[in-house]
Amino acid sequence: MIDKLEMFIALSKEKHFGKAAEELGITQPTLSTGIKNLEDQLGVKLVFRGSKFGGLTPEGHSALEWARRIVGDARQLREEMRFTRNGLSGQLRVAVIPTALTWAAQLSARFSEKNPNVRLTLLSRTSIEILSMIENLDVDAGITYLDNEPTGRLSTEPLYRERYMLVCNKASQFYSRDAVGWKELEGERLALLTPENQNRRIINGHFRDAGATPDAWIESDSAVVLVANVERGDWLTILPADIARFLSQGKALRLVPLSGNLRHPTVGLVAPYREPHTPTLQALLRHAAQLAETSD
Template sequence: MLDKLQMFIAVAKEGHFGRAAASLGITQPTLSTGIKQLEDQLGVQLIFRGSRFGGLTPEGQTALVWARKIVGDTRQLREEMRFQRHGLSGQLRIAVIPTALTWAARLTSRFSEAHPKVRFTILSRTSIEILSMLENLEVDAGISYLDNEPMGRVSTEPLYEERYMLVCAADSAFAAREAVGWEELDGQKLCLLTPDMQNRRIINKNFAAAGVTPEAWAESNSTIVLVANVEAGGFVTVLPEDMARFLISGKSLKIIPLKGVEVAHTVGLVAPYREPHTPVLGTLLREAKRMSAA
């Protein structure tokens, strides 16, 4: 039944039989047969069907909660058995907000030094996508904001607080300044992250508190693109300090602290709530705690 539950979770996530089949690497007829067999085993209809996917039935909504729990518990059992036989090993999938990728590298590097049998897949995603991926068991953990938007029932471990910096060219009028007020960026040629990014929503709030409506002349979901635009000339951008320092290294660019209305936001490790966690994930949470304390 486990493979059928995984099919059901995929269909619920994608809202489309073809995309769900592709995500699982199977044919659509195989997927449809699997879902029908699951419905026969459970004795209920799980999905409204017409010419296309019509959503989950009430019974399907309830079954989805159980499907995620059963699949998650099965994976945890496998992890426990692997740990008993081989120690900490396996693959950890982590989805990370773009502005925290440098911290993800630090965390996984430190973890790998102590536990070389564990491998990592690190994906850059928005905060909303991270929560969805955790819920649908697509990743094992995330690194995201902990205090700006609802997160649901998860385990968290704070890593750091964001401090925002202006990134500008060395010949910018701001380059020699010790600090710049958010209000001073009114009318500047800004390149910013796209509005679906939580970092952009935080930055917009800071601008609004300073009485400024920012005009983004260029937008991207990549911090590399933002800094490349600044380096190419004419643009300025706003990034968290750690990411800004990493991206300007070796470039003729300056970073200046932004002052005024800014409110710091905590970024940390996020994992599905489970007691206990798998050995690998539990160890990762403890390593994040040690990093934060240091």
């Protein structure tokens, strides 16, 4: 039944038989047959279907919660058995907000040094996408904001608090400044992350608090793109200090602290709440706590 439940989870996420089948690497008729077999086994209709996917029935929504729980438990069982045979091994998938990728690299380096038989996949995603991917079992953990998104039943381990820097080149009037106020940036040509990123919503909030409006001439989901444009044009960008320093190394750029009534949101590791966690996730959470301690 586990394979049928995984089909059901994929269909509920993709909301399209063809796309769900493609994700699972099976044919659409195989998926349709699997869902029908699951309905027969449970004795209820899970999906409204006509010529295309029509959504989940009320019973389907209830079954989805059980499906996620059962599939998650089955994967944890496999992980536990693999651990008894081989120690920590296998694949660990972590989704990361774009501004935390340097912290993800630090965490993965520490983790891999101690657990060389675990393969890591790091994916850059928005905070909302990360929570959805954890819920749908697409990733094992995430690095995201702990203050500004509903984290629900998740285990969390704080890593750091964001502090913002203005990134500018020598042509900027702010290049020689020791600090810049948010209000001073009104009307400036800014390169910022796209609005679906929580970092952008936080920055917009700072501007609102200062009675100003950001003028984003360039928007991207990549911090690399933002800094590259600052280096080569007359734009400015605002980024958390750690990734700003990393991306500005070796470039004729300056980081200027933002002054004013600043909020410093907490970013941390999140994982599905389970007692106990899989050995791999327990190790990752432990390394996250150690990284936060040494970085204070």
